[in-house]
Amino acid sequence: MSSIGYKIIKTVIFASVFIILIGCNYDNQSAVNAVAKEPTKISAWLAYWDLGAGEKDLERVGKKIEKLSYFGAYFDSNDRLFIPKELSNKKIELQKKKGKYETYLTFVNDKQNSDGSAVMKDTEVLRRLFSDDASMEKHIDEIITLTLQGGYDGIEIDYERIWKDETIGQTFLQFADRLYAKTLKNNLKLRIVLEPSTPFSAIDFVKGPEYVVMLYNLFGLHSTPGPKANKEFIQKTITQMEALSGEKSVAFSTGGCLWGDNGEKRFLTEVEAKTLAAIYDSETRRDEESQCVVFDYKSEGVSYQVWYADVKTLNYWMRIAKEQGANHISLWRLGENVDIDKIR
Incomplete structure (x- = not known):
C-alpha cells in the first residue's frame, strides 16, 4: 500500500472514531439537557x-x-x-x-x-x-x-x-x-x-x-x-x-447553621437566621460557590457566624x-x- 493510501485510510478511521465519540457525548448531553428542561419533581x-x-x-x-x-x-x-x-x-x-x-x-x-x-x-x-x-x-x-x-x-x-x-x-x-x-x-x-x-x-x-x-x-x-x-x-x-x-x-x-467562637453550634431555620440578622443589624453577603447567605454578629462577648439557604x-x-x-x-x-x- 502506498504511503498516500495509508494516510487516507488512517484519516478515515480517525474521523470515524471521532464522530462516534462525539455522537456518544452528544447523546449523553442530550439526555442531561432533556432532564434539565423537565419540570422538577x-x-x-x-x-x-x-x-x-x-x-x-x-x-x-x-x-x-x-x-x-x-x-x-x-x-x-x-x-x-x-x-x-x-x-x-x-x-x-x-x-x-x-x-x-x-x-x-x-x-x-x-x-x-x-x-x-x-x-x-x-x-x-x-x-x-x-x-x-x-x-x-x-x-x-x-x-x-x-x-x-x-x-x-x-x-x-x-x-x-x-x-x-x-x-x-x-x-x-x-x-x-x-x-x-x-x-x-x-x-x-x-x-x-x-x-x-x-x-x-x-x-x-x-x-x-x-x-x-x-x-x-x-x-x-x-x-x-x-x-x-x-x-x-x-x-x-x-x-x-x-x-x-x-x-x-x-x-x-x-435553613442553616450557627457557629460561636465559644463552641456553640446549632441548626437554624431560615426565619430564625433572618431574625438574628435583623436583631443585630448584620450585613449579609452571598457566598459565590454555594449561594448561601452569610453574616456575622456579636452577643455578650461571643462572636457568631451564620450560613443559611434561602430560595x-x-x-x-x-x-x-x-x-x-x-x-x-x-x-x-x-x-x-x-x-x-x-x-x-
Whole structure:
C-alpha cells in the first residue's frame, strides 16, 4: 500500500472514531439537557417537632410536591418502633384535605431511653435488630404493620451511620432486600435515604427502591463554619451516585447553621437566621460557590457566624443537580422557609 493510501485510510478511521465519540457525548448531553428542561419533581419532609410551621409551608408549596414524608418513627427503650402521636394526628388531619402527593412514613435509628434521654443515629439498636433472621423479620413486619395502619403509600428508611461498621452495613443490605420484597407483597413503595459518604460503587444495592442521597451537611455541627452544600460537592456526589440503579433522588437542606467562637453550634431555620440578622443589624453577603447567605454578629462577648439557604440558594442547588441529570429533589425540611413557594 502506498504511503498516500495509508494516510487516507488512517484519516478515515480517525474521523470515524471521532464522530462516534462525539455522537456518544452528544447523546449523553442530550439526555442531561432533556432532564434539565423537565419540570422538577419535588418531595419534602414534615417533622413531628415542627408540624405547625411545616403545615404552613405545605399549604404554600403543596401543589408542587409529589411526595410527602412524615418524619418519623423511631425506637423506644425496648427497641420497639413508635410514631409520635402528634405526627399520626397530623397525618389524619391532612389526609382529609386529600393532597395529591404520595405519603411516606420515615423510619430513623434514633432511640428514646427510659430516663428520657435520646441517642441519635444509634447503630447499636440496628446491630441488635439485624443480629439474626428472626429478629430482622420481626423488625420488618413491625415496619410494614405501622405503615399500613397509618394509611401511608410507602416506607422511607433513614438509618444513618451504617457504613461506619462493615457488619451493620452488610446486614443492612440484607434487611433492605427483604423489606423491599415485603413492600411489594403489601402494595407499598420504598424509599431508602443514603448519606453522601456511602461507598456507592462498592455496594450491591437491591434494585427496585428509590434511593435518596442527602446532599447536605458538607459543613455543620461537625465542622467549622461553611455551607451545607456547594457546587463542587453536589456535582461530585451526583457523579458517584451513577453506581446506583433505578430511581434516584437528591435531598437538599433548607435553613442553616450557627457557629460561636465559644463552641456553640446549632441548626437554624431560615426565619430564625433572618431574625438574628435583623436583631443585630448584620450585613449579609452571598457566598459565590454555594449561594448561601452569610453574616456575622456579636452577643455578650461571643462572636457568631451564620450560613443559611434561602430560595435563591435552593434554586441554585437544584439547577446544578438538574444539569447533572438529577431531576427529583427532596427538601429537608418544611417549616419557616420564607419563599418556599418560589422554588422551581
